[in-house]
Amino acid sequence: MAQSYLIFDFGANEEAAQHARHRIEGWKQAFRLDKKMQLKFERQEAEGGESGKQGTPKKKSSQAKGAREETDAQERIRLIVRLDFSDHEKLSHQRWLERIPGEEPFKDAAPKIVRHGEDGFDQTAELFGSLA
Numbered sequence: 001m002a003q004s005y006l007i008f009d010f011g012a013n014e015e016a017a018q019h020a021r022h023r024i025e026g027w028k029q030a031f032r033l034d035k036k037m038q039l040k041f042e043r044q045e046a047e048g049g050e051s052g053k054q055g056t057p058k059k060k061s062s063q064a065k066g067a068r069e070e071t072d073a074q075e076r077i078r079l080i081v082r083l084d085f086s087d088h089e090k091l092s093h094q095r096w097l098e099r100i101p102g103e104e105p106f107k108d109a110a111p112k113i114v115r116h117g118e119d120g121f122d123q124t125a126e127l128f129g130s131l132a
Contacts, residue, residue: 008109020105
């Protein structure tokens with residue numbers, strides 16, 4: 001199977017990240033790509049964040065609105081998309097690799113493509129597997 005990862009760094013822009021998630025969810029439904037296109041968010045505290053909170057996952061639903069706005073400014077959001085097409089779907093795989101980074105919410109998010117066999121593929125696959 002041909003797997004590739006697309007990594008988009010949205011910085012602290014939660015609105016753009018959610019717009020990108022919504023866009024991908026729409027594609028998954030419209031083109032029936034449930035298992036072929038999966039996405040996960042990686043949220044990290046910024047360097048200037050509190051030392052007790054660094055590296056800990058946050059549950060947004062349990063935070064008050066004011067506290068959420070304060071922590072959002074210190075958070076770095078990355079969206080990782082995994083494309084997992086079978087070998088006979090190489091053309092579809094290539095088209096999605098070209099289409100996604102060119103669309104509006106993804107253009108400004110510093111797109112990075114990691115293909116199978118490239119440096120960093122194993123680390124990216126491990127990171128994707130560890131995210132909830």
